[in-house]
Amino acid sequence: KAGVTQTPRYLIKTRGQQVTLSCSPISGHRSVSWYQQTPGQGLQFLFEYFSETQRNKGNFPGRFSGRQFSNSRSEMNVSTLELGDSALYLCASSLGPPKSYTFGSGTRLTVV
């Protein structure tokens, strides 16, 4: 059974650019959530989607957005990148909240 797939694994972008990250959940999982992890702030919740609807959103600026498609795949977008957006971005899928999560390996974003 395939796990949660995140692409790309690594990404280098320039300040001011935008980036789109992708997450393919485990087959049958309808909930996808996104997290940012930095050495200074630890793990922080970005947003959660269930059946194409955003259920919840963390305390991040509007530059961070996401969506979920009908096949449960999800994308997150960060516009006007800042140096502080450099982080490991993780997604996780579940059958639906509050079920147990399976995490992807993450996308490591570096903003230069």
Place this chain on the structure above:
Amino acid sequence: KNEVEQSPQNLTAQEGEFITINCSYSVGISALHWLQQHPGGGIVSLFMLSSGKKKHGRLIATINIQEKHSSLHITASHPRDSAVYICAVRSDTDKLIFGTGTRLQVFP
């Protein structure tokens, strides 16, 4: 003050020792998760608890809802248990809040 506090922040143990990691939270919750993160970033969900106690192999997780406290125990620790252990709660307002993690190193 953080809404989810873990202790200790760092823990060193000899192989075979019994280990306890604590998590206290100050918000109402619907569930509490224990996660394990190895170097390189991969996160594994160990337990999801809303009451009582769960056991999986050498790992035991307990939660006391009245005291707003959870513990993760590792029996007969092994070097492969070396990782960061993270407590996370799903609050009553459906937000996911993470602790800062406990870095465990187990030496042979």
